[in-house]
Amino acid sequence: MTNQNFFVDIKALHPEVTGSLISCSVRLPNQQNIKFIVDAGLFQEEQYSSLNQALEINPSEIDFALITHTHIDHVGRLPMLVKNGFKGNIYMSEVADILVRPALENTLQIFNQDTLNSQKPKVAPLFDSEDLENTLSMIHPVKFYETFSIHKNIRCVFYKNPHILGAAIIELNIHYPKCEPIRLIFTGDYSKKNTFFTTRKLPKSLLNSNVTIIQESTYGSTQTLEVEKTFDSSICSAANKGYSIVIPVFAFERAQLVMLKLKELQNSMLLDKKIPIYLDGELAIKYTGIYQKLKFMFYKNAREFFPENFKFVTSQEMRLSLMNMHEKKILLTTSGMGGWGPAKLYLPYFAQKKNCLIQFPGYVSECSLGKKLIDAKLGDEITLCDGKKITKKCIVKQTSEFSSHAKADELIEFDNNFSKIQALLINHGPKAAQASFKSKAEEETNAKSVSIMERNLIFRIGPYGIVKTFFQTN
Ligand SMILES: [Zn+2]
Incomplete structure (x- = not known):
């Protein structure tokens, strides 16, 4: 059964490859709103570096954060959110929890060097060591493959992702009595296999459910054979x-x-x-x-x-x-x-x-x-x-042979494991790769709809995919 008061609004706050941050707002039929983010990365592209200073969400309104992996373009701005009032739990895999400290310490070191570098315009560091320690104390390490509850209406599972050690594909299951649940799959950065460790197949029950997939497309215009x-x-x-x-x-x-x-x-x-x-x-x-x-x-x-x-x-x-x-x-x-x-x-x-x-x-x-x-x-x-x-x-x-990102054919292979993709939202890739992957996914997957996430374009997602899309006006 569908209920038009039951949905999640999803928007990407990054235009291309780095600075990964997806903002989501769940509306439950009882009018309750729950806000969360997936990743909070640093912009590393020169042309977008000014976006690092901009806070486009109110951190004190975010209830929790999910972290797919500890590359700096996915976690580098977490302490900045904490500095500005974010107080919720930060969920990441147990292995990511081990890897995150050196990543954030290095980011802080780069800020300090930047501040000392007289060649560059002076910018205040985004956070300090106290913010960093506070951030680390808010982490809730999560076991792979085990379902856990974040809220009485929200369950979550982290699946091992071959992208990099500690990385996860995250399933978020939002349920409400007498309604079909809304199932979201966040791939984060994704790779088909990893040289160091093995992963399990996703469970059949998930592959046969109605899902909305939020998928990266960094190499969305490259085929494996071209490498x-x-x-x-x-x-x-x-x-x-x-x-x-x-x-x-x-x-x-x-x-x-x-x-x-x-x-x-x-x-x-x-x-x-x-x-x-x-x-x-x-x-x-x-x-x-x-x-x-x-x-x-x-x-x-x-x-x-x-x-x-x-x-x-x-x-x-x-x-x-x-x-x-x-x-x-x-x-x-x-x-x-x-x-x-x-x-x-x-x-x-x-x-x-x-x-x-x-x-x-x-x-x-x-x-x-x-x-x-x-x-x-x-x-x-x-x-x-x-x-x-x-x-x-x-x-x-x-050479790009060591890349930890899936190529277009491997991304399609991932999608074709699912039998009921209600919506496929493409994000996190150069604009040309996003466009190229969209056409390919429209032709070669069963996805009911394929869309590119643009900055500030909101996708309202229900149990059966997109309810509507609209630009945020503020
Ligand atoms: Zn990555």
């Missing part, structure tokens, strides 16, 4: 030539994944075990320690992910000696796009060396140092953030 696997040959060929190799990595999972990959290359005799391998970056070293502690959860062949002849870079002296010595080496360094961490020191140095490969194992955003290095031709001059100029003499390559 070229070039990492192995690129690294091995440079190593055989005696080049020094620099691999800028994200601290969380990417660094550990590249370590495992190098170990596999060593084991298959494609990479000489005598070449020393280093990892530099405080956050990456911290996460590597957490991965080591949690390795009992991993596939057997991924538990020992440290390559041979491996060292952490733990001092400035060690860093400088790595830059001065002429022996060949493989150096993993944060940040993944080159703009932060020791990569800011290493990349300009190695970019000017002939016998060197800089291999980006993932996405680099427009305007990042990584993008400048990739786009420049050999011999081109590159201007760094501090205004210094360097000449590119090294080889620079990029």
Whole structure:
């Protein structure tokens, strides 16, 4: 039975890939309103960074927060909401609860560095360490696959999501006597499989229910077959030539994944075990320690992910000696796009060396140092953030084979597990990818309706999908 006073209003407050925040307001037939958010991420795209300062919701009105995973573009603004009056419970998986502290501490560190950096306009940090501690104290860790109640009318289940360690696909079940329940599925960022851990299939009862899916579309215009696997040959060929190799990595999972990959290359005799391998970056070293502690959860062949002849870079002296010595080496360094961490020191140095490969194992955003290095031709001059100029003499390559986002065909495969999709709401992707994925989903899934979430466009969702859509006027 439907009741027109029973619905949930959903709107995305992010326009594209980062700054993930979905605001939801449940209306129960007894007139009670319950407000919640899914994720509260930081905007990392240069063109949207001013949105970090803007609070488009009243945090004191939010009853609870659900967190899909601990990438900074999904959790980075949580302490800002707490600072501004959010007092509700924060639900995230037990593993995410272990991973969230280093993510937020790093965000705070970046704010403080930004404040010190005289090149950038002064902006007040979004939160301080007290807000951070308060946020951590509000977390309710959740066991995967177990239903729990958030409110007498709201039940929730976190399913393991292969996107990254600790990530969840969240099912929210809003029920009311004598009404068909409203079932929402938030995919968060989604990947089909993970190198470190396994996941279970979603339960049949859910797959055969009426659902509204809120789905990411970061790679919504890419097919799996289009992704070229070039990492192995690129690294091995440079190593055989005696080049020094620099691999800028994200601290969380990417660094550990590249370590495992190098170990596999060593084991298959494609990479000489005598070449020393280093990892530099405080956050990456911290996460590597957490991965080591949690390795009992991993596939057997991924538990020992440290390559041979491996060292952490733990001092400035060690860093400088790595830059001065002429022996060949493989150096993993944060940040993944080159703009932060020791990569800011290493990349300009190695970019000017002939016998060197800089291999980006993932996405680099427009305007990042990584993008400048990739786009420049050999011999081109590159201007760094501090205004210094360097000449590119090294080889620079990029691969997207380690991406932790599903491609269009894998997103469709996910959707086609469900037999009664009442509405499919596409969010979290570059605009072109969102549009491309919408057409594909309309053709290849059984979804009754497929829509793109735009900032401030509200979708009123009932048990059988969209009741109406309207723009918020305020
Ligand atoms: Zn993510």
